[in-house]
Structure formats: C-alpha cells, structure tokens
Amino acid sequence: MTGAQLTFDEIDDDLPLHRTTFVVVDLETTGGSAQRDAVTEIGAVKVRGGEVLGEFATLVDPGCEIPPMVVSITGITGAMVHGAPRFDSVLPAFLEFSRDSVLVAHNAPFDIGFLRAHCERLELTWPKPQVLCTAKLARRVLSRDETPNHKLGTLARVLHARTTPVHRALDDARATVDVLHALLERLGPLGVRTVPELLAHLPDVTPQQRRNRGLADDLPNAPGVYLFRGPNDEVLYVGTASDLRRRVRQYFTAGERRGRVREMAGLAQRVDHVECAHPLEAEVRELRLLGAHQPRYNRRSKFPKRTWWVVLTEEAFPRLSIVRSARDGALGPFRSRAAAAEAVETLQAGTTLRRCTERIPARNPSGRPCAVYELGRCAAPCAGHQSVEEYAPQVVTVREVISGGPAGRDAEHGLLERLHAELDRLAAEERFEDAAAARDRLAGLVRALDQAQRWAALAAVPELVAARPDGAGGWQLAVVRHGRLAAAGNARRGTPPMPVVDALQAAAETVLPEPGPLRGAPADEVRVVHRWLTTGGTRLVRCATPWAEPAGSAAAWRTWLERATQARTPYPAAD
Known part of the structure; x- marks a missing residue:
C-alpha cells in the first residue's frame, strides 16, 4: 500500500492492520542491563501493508570495551564501532524514524527497555508508542507441535522467513518483519483486524x-x-x-x-x-x-519538596551543611542525601574548609587540632591557627564555584582545577582505581554545578515568552515566570501569533519569587521547562530581563565532562 504515513492524530482505533505502520527494531548491546550496558548496533524496518517503507541501521560506539563473549555472538568488535556515532546522536534520529508507529521487537521488553532507559538518561521524551512483542504473539498463535521454542532463529525457520537472523541488528529486524507478517496472517481468520484487537488477543x-x-x-x-x-x-x-x-x-x-x-x-x-x-x-x-x-500507583515526582541542598553555614568560620530547605547561594537540588553528601565531600577535597560541626568563635578559639589538620586538609581555625580573614578566601571560592562566578574559572586557585590536578597526580602514580574514583566524583560535582547554574539562571528571570514550531506551520507558546509555566497556548497556522502572546501574558498566573536558587519553583518543573526552552527549535519572543547562563565554572568543564563520561580512557585532560 502506498501513500503518506498517517499520524496517530489521524488514526482511529478501527484502523485495520494492513493500514497500520509498524517499525520493527532490533538492538545489539554489550550486555543485558539497560541501566549498565550500552548499545553497539541498531537496525529497524518500517513496514505497512506488507511494503517496506524504509530502513534504519547503524553501528554505535558504546563508549566502553565490548566483552569477548558478546563479540563471539554478534561479531561486532571494538575496531568496527571505532568512529561510529554515539547513541545520544542516534537515538533522536531513530525516534523521528519511528514516530507515529507501532514498535515491534522480538522479546520487546529487552529492546524497548534499552530505548526507554537511554531516553531518560538523555532527557529525551519517550513517545509512549504502542508496543508489540513477536515472541509473545508467537506463543499465543503457534502450538507446541508447530515450534519447539519461540527463539527468533527457530521462528524464522518454522515460518519460512526470507532473512536468517544472525545476531546483527538489521538482519534480525528483517527476519522479525517476516515473522510478524506470518503471525498476522494466522490471526486474520480469527477476526483480529486492528492493533487494539491484536493487543487484546495476547494472553x-x-x-x-x-x-x-x-x-x-x-x-x-x-x-x-x-x-x-x-x-x-x-x-x-x-x-x-x-x-x-x-x-x-x-x-x-x-x-x-x-x-x-x-x-x-x-x-x-x-x-x-x-x-x-x-x-x-x-x-x-x-x-x-x-x-x-500523590497517587499510590505512580512512582516518581510525587513528593516535589523532597530535595536536599548544600549550603554554607552563617557563622565566623562557615562549613558546608546539608539541609532540606533552599536558601540563596545553595547548591542543588539533589534527589537524595547521599548525592548531596558526595558533593560536600568533593567540595571539601578541593578546599581547606573545616569538616567539624562545632561552632567556633571569631576570637580566641580554644579547641585542639584534629587528625584532619595533621593530614593538611584543614588549617585548624578551632585552635586559633587561622583567623577569620585567612579563612575567608576558601569560603569565597566555594560561593563563586556554586554561583558560577569568576573564582570558579581561576586557573591558579580554582577549586575544579585543583581537583583535576589531584586526579592527574593519582593517574601519574598509577593509582588507577583511586584516579577513576576521583574522576567520577569530579564529574558528579561538575554535573551538579552545571545543572544548578542553568536552572538558577532561568528561575531568576521574572518573565519570558517562548515559541516552538508545532510542525504544522503554527506555534506552541509558553509564558514562564521564575522557572514556572504561567500560561500556555497555540497560534495555529495562519493565526497572527503576537495577539495570542499578548492575551497569554495578560491572563498568565502570578508567580511570587521565594528565597533560594529556584525562587521557590519545584525542581521537576524547572527541569521540564528548561528542557523545552533549550530544545526543539524553541525561540525567545520576549524576556523581561536578559536570560544568561554562566559561561565559566562548570560550563567551562562541559567538554571535559563529556569526555570523562564517554571516553575509553578514564582520565581525559582538562581544557
């Protein structure tokens, strides 16, 4: 069957199977865990009415070594994927290829699980397609007399598929297409005519x-x-x-x-x-x-205020503390106390801020130095070895690093530079496990700082209006105030957008800022608003004050962070 592909906005639930677009996908990976392992190859075939509409296939650089056992099964080696695109660039292209289709896979929970996990990791919106598993469908359609098992290779042989699966993504996807068509032919006489009827037919x-x-x-x-x-x-x-x-x-x-x-x-x-x-x-x-x-069957985002923040205490010799309430100058939000504690540990490793929790008077302290002083990680202000004035530069550095200010960019005294120098020292001494741990801590801190600075910059803007193309010649419009969505609307194709913008601004929700980097906005809401504003071709229409994210501090380390996360060598050099 030919003709333009129907979108799901045009499809009703009575659309027959022969007019439904299926995208049959297969992944090759480094292992079986969607959370820990990576994709090495993706192959997909788009079909409708028995006709192949297109194919999508590429090797993928997993960013890690491919286990020998996997190489022996798939034949995909490290040399083959060297120079191949990363999955973070492949996945958006695949989502576009499969848009408005029913996804099909053999053992679908495995393949779809990898796709969903990587969408979450890359902060891409999972389109929630209808999914069909040919392994499950085969168990429903074929009797035990017809097939000894429901492996793809066995089904391809039993159902006379034109392609033999060989543990390579595109070949296996092509074989799955043949298996799918053979199974659908079996269901025709049973009155299964549409996708909902097909899914309802499964056991x-x-x-x-x-x-x-x-x-x-x-x-x-x-x-x-x-x-x-x-x-x-x-x-x-x-x-x-x-x-x-x-x-x-x-x-x-x-x-x-x-x-x-x-x-x-x-x-x-x-x-x-x-x-x-x-x-x-x-x-x-x-x-x-x-x-x-707070619905009991939802697992995420039910408790928007359950976040943790890292702050400097208000006293003569400030220290880092973990709190539940945001305040100006705080670092966060963190989803767990453990994540906040790791950020504190990393910040302390790059400074001589005191670790103890006792209150130290500004004058005539009477304490005794502890083991941290002996290790050179604290100047012992508790024992009077350091004055308030001598202690202050450490506090200023941490504040500037959190805010993205100039001290975070200082090549000689910058906290992040000192942490990277320690990583280099450990690597030079061939203490590779310690160096890898230090790299991961630094990467975690850079990631937390970068996110916090981006979100804080958005929340500081009293009002902005943005527009995103709707794909049909019109615009999706949003009014954002202090990081919160205050109004939303559309200017359809042919409708002048500016009168719609004026009406949305006039009717938008009033947002009063509160203390803290996010001005009282829930972290999850700032996250989705920021993602919408910075992706998909969104354009700024109006902005009450300039919206600018810090270019130094964590932002200057984004290239390093990408290499540290993806490079095969765990010790990329700083820029």
Whole structure:
C-alpha cells in the first residue's frame, strides 16, 4: 500500500492492520542491563501493508570495551564501532524514524527497555508508542507441535522467513518483519483486524482490563493529562499523553506489561482528563497533579519538596551543611542525601574548609587540632591557627564555584582545577582505581554545578515568552515566570501569533519569587521547562530581563565532562 504515513492524530482505533505502520527494531548491546550496558548496533524496518517503507541501521560506539563473549555472538568488535556515532546522536534520529508507529521487537521488553532507559538518561521524551512483542504473539498463535521454542532463529525457520537472523541488528529486524507478517496472517481468520484487537488477543490481558476498556471511549484525541480514579473517587494514577484516547486505551491491552499498572487499570472506575495546549503544559500539569494527589500507583515526582541542598553555614568560620530547605547561594537540588553528601565531600577535597560541626568563635578559639589538620586538609581555625580573614578566601571560592562566578574559572586557585590536578597526580602514580574514583566524583560535582547554574539562571528571570514550531506551520507558546509555566497556548497556522502572546501574558498566573536558587519553583518543573526552552527549535519572543547562563565554572568543564563520561580512557585532560 502506498501513500503518506498517517499520524496517530489521524488514526482511529478501527484502523485495520494492513493500514497500520509498524517499525520493527532490533538492538545489539554489550550486555543485558539497560541501566549498565550500552548499545553497539541498531537496525529497524518500517513496514505497512506488507511494503517496506524504509530502513534504519547503524553501528554505535558504546563508549566502553565490548566483552569477548558478546563479540563471539554478534561479531561486532571494538575496531568496527571505532568512529561510529554515539547513541545520544542516534537515538533522536531513530525516534523521528519511528514516530507515529507501532514498535515491534522480538522479546520487546529487552529492546524497548534499552530505548526507554537511554531516553531518560538523555532527557529525551519517550513517545509512549504502542508496543508489540513477536515472541509473545508467537506463543499465543503457534502450538507446541508447530515450534519447539519461540527463539527468533527457530521462528524464522518454522515460518519460512526470507532473512536468517544472525545476531546483527538489521538482519534480525528483517527476519522479525517476516515473522510478524506470518503471525498476522494466522490471526486474520480469527477476526483480529486492528492493533487494539491484536493487543487484546495476547494472553496476559486480565478480565478486569478488558472490562474497563470502555473508560477511554469518551476521551478526546488531544494532548493532556489523564487521572485514573478508583472506587472511592481517589486518584490512582496520573499520566500525560499527546493523544489522550489512544494512550489510555493502551492500559487495557497486552501492551501494558507493568504488573502494578495493570492492577490499577483493573481497579479504575473512571478516567478524568485535562486537555492541554501542548506537551509542555501537559508535563507541568502532570507534575502538579502528582504533587497534589500523590497517587499510590505512580512512582516518581510525587513528593516535589523532597530535595536536599548544600549550603554554607552563617557563622565566623562557615562549613558546608546539608539541609532540606533552599536558601540563596545553595547548591542543588539533589534527589537524595547521599548525592548531596558526595558533593560536600568533593567540595571539601578541593578546599581547606573545616569538616567539624562545632561552632567556633571569631576570637580566641580554644579547641585542639584534629587528625584532619595533621593530614593538611584543614588549617585548624578551632585552635586559633587561622583567623577569620585567612579563612575567608576558601569560603569565597566555594560561593563563586556554586554561583558560577569568576573564582570558579581561576586557573591558579580554582577549586575544579585543583581537583583535576589531584586526579592527574593519582593517574601519574598509577593509582588507577583511586584516579577513576576521583574522576567520577569530579564529574558528579561538575554535573551538579552545571545543572544548578542553568536552572538558577532561568528561575531568576521574572518573565519570558517562548515559541516552538508545532510542525504544522503554527506555534506552541509558553509564558514562564521564575522557572514556572504561567500560561500556555497555540497560534495555529495562519493565526497572527503576537495577539495570542499578548492575551497569554495578560491572563498568565502570578508567580511570587521565594528565597533560594529556584525562587521557590519545584525542581521537576524547572527541569521540564528548561528542557523545552533549550530544545526543539524553541525561540525567545520576549524576556523581561536578559536570560544568561554562566559561561565559566562548570560550563567551562562541559567538554571535559563529556569526555570523562564517554571516553575509553578514564582520565581525559582538562581544557
């Protein structure tokens, strides 16, 4: 079948299988953990109505050594992937290739798990496609007499696939296409005509899920937020979708594999929704509803105020402290106290700030030096060996590094430079494990500083208006005040955008700044707003004050951070 590919905004749930676009994908990786291992090759085939519409294939540099056992299975060696693109550049291209399609994979939890994990790692939005697993479908369609097992190689032989799988991504994807078509042919006589019917035909859809499928019937095909409500009208689960009706229906099919969520879908009595102007508004509303209702079936972002901050105490000889409430000059936010403690340890390693928690008077201290003094990591202000004036430069350095000020860029006295020099010293002494640990601590600190400085710069702006192309000749518009979304709207193709901007500004939510780097805005909301503003071709329309991120301190170390994270050698040189 030929013709333009239909998007999910144009597709209804009665679209027959022969008019549905499938993207069959296969990954080769360095191991079986989506969190620890990396992709070495990706191959995908886009098909509709039995016709191949396109193919996507590339080797991927995993940024690490490929285990010998994996090499023996796939034949992919380190020399083959040398110079290949990294997955952070491949994944956006694949997401565009597979946009508005049903994703298909053999043993889909493995391949889709890697794709989702890397989306989260790269802060890319996972499009939440419908997913079909050919291994699971084969178990439903084929009897034990027809196939001894459901491995891809066995199914390709039993179903007479034109391509033999050889543990290479594109060949295996092509073989999976043939397996998929053979299985779909078996389902035709059984009355399976559409994707929802196909997913519902799989064996692990519970009776409760099937019973509740009608809860999605009255939802619109529009972006927004949905709320599953239980028997007592309590909110069970909150989610966001670019197409509310399509997304909610997926909870009642075999495409939903999460046990807790399937349980939730069976308990639900109704589904409420809030239509949104565009995906940014939907994401922000989802975060706010999660914080307001704290649904028991959601796992993330339910407690927006559960963050940790690193601050300098207010006393004659300040020290670093970990607190729960943000204040001006704080470093954060951190999602765990352990992460904040690691940042404190790294900052202390680059300074002689005191570690002890006792209050030291500005004059005539009467303490005794401790072991830290003997190790040269503290000048013992507690024993009067250092005056307030002599101690002050260490405090200034830390404050400047946190804020992104000039002391963080000082090549001679900069804290980050001193930490890197220590890393070099350990490597020169061939203490490679210690050097790797020091590298990881420095990378973690640079990452935390860079994020904090970027978010703080956004939260400092009283108001800005931004526009992003909607892909159809119009604009998605957002009014942001102190890092929070204050208003959202659209200027469709042919509509003058500036009158819409004026109306949005006039009706936007009032935001009063509070103390702290984020001016009281929840960290998750600042994160999604910042990501929207800095990706996707978003443009600034108006800005009350200049929005500028620090170019020094952590920003100057971004290239080093990328190499430290991705390079095969664990000790990249500083710029």
